Amino acid sequence: MKQIGLIMLALILASTNVNAGVCATIGGVETIYPETVREYMGVVDNESNIIVGIDDRGYDYGSQSFNGSRCNFYFASDICEPNEPPVEATWNDAYLSTTDCDNDNRLDRHLGFDSYIGSGAELQFKMVEIEYEDGKQCIETVNSIAKAAPVGAYKVCIPEPGVPNSCFPYWADKDGNLLGERGPTDFYYNATIDIVCSPIELPEYPSIWVPFIITVFAGLFAYQKVKKE
Numbered sequence: 001m002k003q004i005g006l007i008m009l010a011l012i013l014a015s016t017n018v019n020a021g022v023c024a025t026i027g028g029v030e031t032i033y034p035e036t037v038r039e040y041m042g043v044v045d046n047e048s049n050i051i052v053g054i055d056d057r058g059y060d061y062g063s064q065s066f067n068g069s070r071c072n073f074y075f076a077s078d079i080c081e082p083n084e085p086p087v088e089a090t091w092n093d094a095y096l097s098t099t100d101c102d103n104d105n106r107l108d109r110h111l112g113f114d115s116y117i118g119s120g121a122e123l124q125f126k127m128v129e130i131e132y133e134d135g136k137q138c139i140e141t142v143n144s145i146a147k148a149a150p151v152g153a154y155k156v157c158i159p160e161p162g163v164p165n166s167c168f169p170y171w172a173d174k175d176g177n178l179l180g181e182r183g184p185t186d187f188y189y190n191a192t193i194d195i196v197c198s199p200i201e202l203p204e205y206p207s208i209w210v211p212f213i214i215t216v217f218a219g220l221f222a223y224q225k226v227k228k229e
Contacts, residue, residue: 023101085129094121116186118151136197144191
């Protein structure tokens with residue numbers, strides 16, 4: 001009887017671990033895809049199947065990339081207006097993987113870690129915006145990288161120069177070295193902003209105006225001559 005009990009227990013354990021080590025991939029009908037890659041900021045999951053490849057907003061979860069408008073990157077909605085600045089983004093497996101290996105029917109984030117801290121998660125972001133002011137066209141390019149804080153990191157406040165009692169939030173590593181600006185949840189950010197301005201060139205007048213003006217003045221001169229005669 002003891003042997004039968006052990007056999008039954010082994011069968012039960014085998015049946016409960018049938019999916020152990022099996023990772024669902026993008027395209028699996030039971031996988032829930034995020035509305036946006038920044039789901040960790042509070043955007044809820046979309047429980048409808050997202051197409052494999054590039055979706056209508058610019059997300060390609062299979063290649064871990066985004067190429068679309070700023071609005072579509074941040075928000076899963078139809079409120080986006082035309083002429084939004086273009087955004088390019090890429091991320092690694094720790095940020096958002098292409099598989100579901102913990103069998104929760106969601107693409108894995110920081111798999112093997114309780115949070116993003118120490119996971120090595122990264123997201124790279126590029127945005128280009130064009131503005132016109134004072135007769136100039138200015139192209140502003142923002143390159144940013146978000147990294148998960150390492151183990152032992154802590155949050156600090158850096159006073160803003162000239163502003164009493166101010167707090168500019170940063171992450172610092174365990175040795176006190178500043179890592180970058182504190183972002184949502186467990187990330188810090190470093191960004192570079194390049195602005196290039198150039199004068200707006202006014203369109204040249206068509207050469208047809210020159211003979212037209214000459215013809216008008218010639219006609220007026222001939223009219224005045226005839227009138228005097």
